[in-house]
Amino acid sequence: MKNLFFRVVLGLNFIITLVLCLALINNTKQADLTNSVLKVRGLVVVDSLGVERVIIGSPLPDPTFHGYRFPRGGEEGGISGILLFDSEGQERSGYVTDDYYGNVFLTLDSKTQQSALFIANPEGPSALQLWGRNGNKISFLTSDDDIEVLTIKNGKIVKLITDE
Amino acid sequence: MNNTNQNVIYIVLFVTLSLFGCGHEDQTSSNQLTTINPLAYTDVAYSSSRDSVIVSTYSGRIAQRIKGQKEENLIAQLADEIYSLDYSEERDEIFAATLKSGILILNAKTGTIIKRLEIEKWSTSISLSDDENYLICTNVSGKNYIWNINKNYQLIELPSSLSNYYVKIMDNSGSIYFSGGGKVVSWNLERNLIEKEISVPGKLEDVDSMGNLLLISHNELSMFNVKNDSVDFIIKHPNWPYILASGDTAYIPPQMKITASRFTNNKIYSAGLDRSIRVWDKHNGILLNDLLGHKATIGSIEISSDKKQLVSVDLKGGIKFWNLE
Numbered sequence: 001m002k003n004l005f006f007r008v009v010l011g012l013n014f015i016i017t018l019v020l021c022l023a024l025i026n027n028t029k030q031a032d033l034t035n036s037v038l039k040v041r042g043l044v045v046v047d048s049l050g051v052e053r054v055i056i057g058s059p060l061p062d063p064t065f066h067g068y069r070f071p072r073g074g075e076e077g078g079i080s081g082i083l084l085f086d087s088e089g090q091e092r093s094g095y096v097t098d099d100y101y102g103n104v105f106l107t108l109d110s111k112t113q114q115s116a117l118f119i120a121n122p123e124g125p126s127a128l129q130l131w132g133r134n135g136n137k138i139s140f141l142t143s144d145d146d147i148e149v150l151t152i153k154n155g156k157i158v159k160l161i162t163d164e
Numbered sequence: 165m166n167n168t169n170q171n172v173i174y175i176v177l178f179v180t181l182s183l184f185g186c187g188h189e190d191q192t193s194s195n196q197l198t199t200i201n202p203l204a205y206t207d208v209a210y211s212s213s214r215d216s217v218i219v220s221t222y223s224g225r226i227a228q229r230i231k232g233q234k235e236e237n238l239i240a241q242l243a244d245e246i247y248s249l250d251y252s253e254e255r256d257e258i259f260a261a262t263l264k265s266g267i268l269i270l271n272a273k274t275g276t277i278i279k280r281l282e283i284e285k286w287s288t289s290i291s292l293s294d295d296e297n298y299l300i301c302t303n304v305s306g307k308n309y310i311w312n313i314n315k316n317y318q319l320i321e322l323p324s325s326l327s328n329y330y331v332k333i334m335d336n337s338g339s340i341y342f343s344g345g346g347k348v349v350s351w352n353l354e355r356n357l358i359e360k361e362i363s364v365p366g367k368l369e370d371v372d373s374m375g376n377l378l379l380i381s382h383n384e385l386s387m388f389n390v391k392n393d394s395v396d397f398i399i400k401h402p403n404w405p406y407i408l409a410s411g412d413t414a415y416i417p418p419q420m421k422i423t424a425s426r427f428t429n430n431k432i433y434s435a436g437l438d439r440s441i442r443v444w445d446k447h448n449g450i451l452l453n454d455l456l457g458h459k460a461t462i463g464s465i466e467i468s469s470d471k472k473q474l475v476s477v478d479l480k481g482g483i484k485f486w487n488l489e
Binding site: 042044049050051052055057060061062063064068069070083085087088089090091111112133 | 196197198199200201202203204206222245247263286288304382420421437460461479480
């Protein structure tokens with residue numbers, strides 16, 4: 001009786017072992033996700049050296065700048081979308097929506113400042129702004145009631161003829 | 165039931181239980197989004213008179229780098245971002261400014277955390293006074309901290325008139341230099357006296373033994389002569405020495421931002437986004453030499469105590485030791 005019991009246990013163990021071995025072999029095959037929908041909070045693309053180059057996330061983390069982190073915009077400054085980083089890991093562009101006010105915007109940054117901003121307000125107004133150093137700036141703004149083109153060279157407004 | 169059967173059962177059970185732990189390799193990462201570049205060196209400090217330094221990274225690494233040795237000697241791996249560090253030779257201790265843990269003091273041999281100094285928010289700079297008796301930093305909101313190390317890190321109360329300035333450097337004479345709002349202020353700690361208040365074109369970067377000031381404003385480097393009470397010269401990196409795939413160097417026009425600069429007795433060294441270090445004559449601002457070879461933005465430079473060597477680190481984990489003439 002005792003011998004029979006051990007034989008049954010042994011048999012069951014062989015079956016379980018076989019199933020687990022087959023499962024293990026099957027699991028080594030690369031998962032085919034071509035027909036799947038991925039639902040994630042974040043996705044990071046790194047280069048061959050492990051530097052993060054593209055981040056898709058919600059919310060996105062605060063940026064770093066030449067060696068230190070700084071807040072992206074206060075308590076209500078959370079953003080979600082896509083960030084691009086250069087090979088030194090510095091944030092150079094974002095295509096995002098902000099969680100508080102609801103703007104959607106695209107930014108292009110040099111290594112030292114924001115150089116271009118393309119933004120749409122949730123109520124309709126939109127703007128395209130370009131910056132250089134030394135107080136150079138061009139802005140194109142539209143709303144339901146008006147348009148505005150603002151040009152600033154070396155900190156001084158350059159007047160343009162409008163409404164003609 | 166003989167021994168052979170028992171052994172077979174034990175082996176099968178062992179294999180079965182072992183297999184339960186296999187085949188569950190997680191394809192995802194539980195890491196939070198960080199935007200950390202794990203290669204980048206955030207700061208560097210000499211740990212001996214020459215050839216040996218300590219470096220820090222965003223990813224919490226503190227390591228020793230030795231001239232001629234390719235690999236790092238890991239001292240500590242913190243679960244925090246490190247933005248700045250300094251080293252006390254007398255105490256054999258490392259001081260690290262972190263994102264979440266305040267200022268950490270570590271044993272340089274074992275990497276063990278000895279003490280933690282709390283600050284509001286975080287600081288991007290930490291430095292020791294020349295005599296290693298004081299530790300100074302400013303947090304990201306502009307609040308200054310000066311600790312007296314010999315009095316168990318007692319925090320020194322500063323005059324309210326200094327609250328708009330950022331503490332930068334403490335020299336051998338006991339003068340503490342603050343910078344901000346286009347001014348440099350020198351305050352004597354022992355006498356609780358503001359010694360100098362000078363309008364300057366930039367942020368304070370270094371002070372020499374004569375009290376002359378080195379200042380950075382984006383891509384401009386200024387040398388302020390304290391004796392003449394005027395700026396002697398303003399200099400810029402003349403171009404960007406871009407190294408082509410062929411190995412040749414093309415000098416292209418942009419005069420890029422300067423990230424760090426230091427005095428020696430007769431020269432000024434400046435490093436920048438253009439991945440170069442420029443050597444200038446301290447007396448007239450004439451460019452003497454270009455030190456090329458970094459492949460990324462140079463984030464920090466330091467001069468050895470005997471002024472005979474310069475070390476530079478970059479944002480791709482590059483480090484170079486330069487023997488100075």
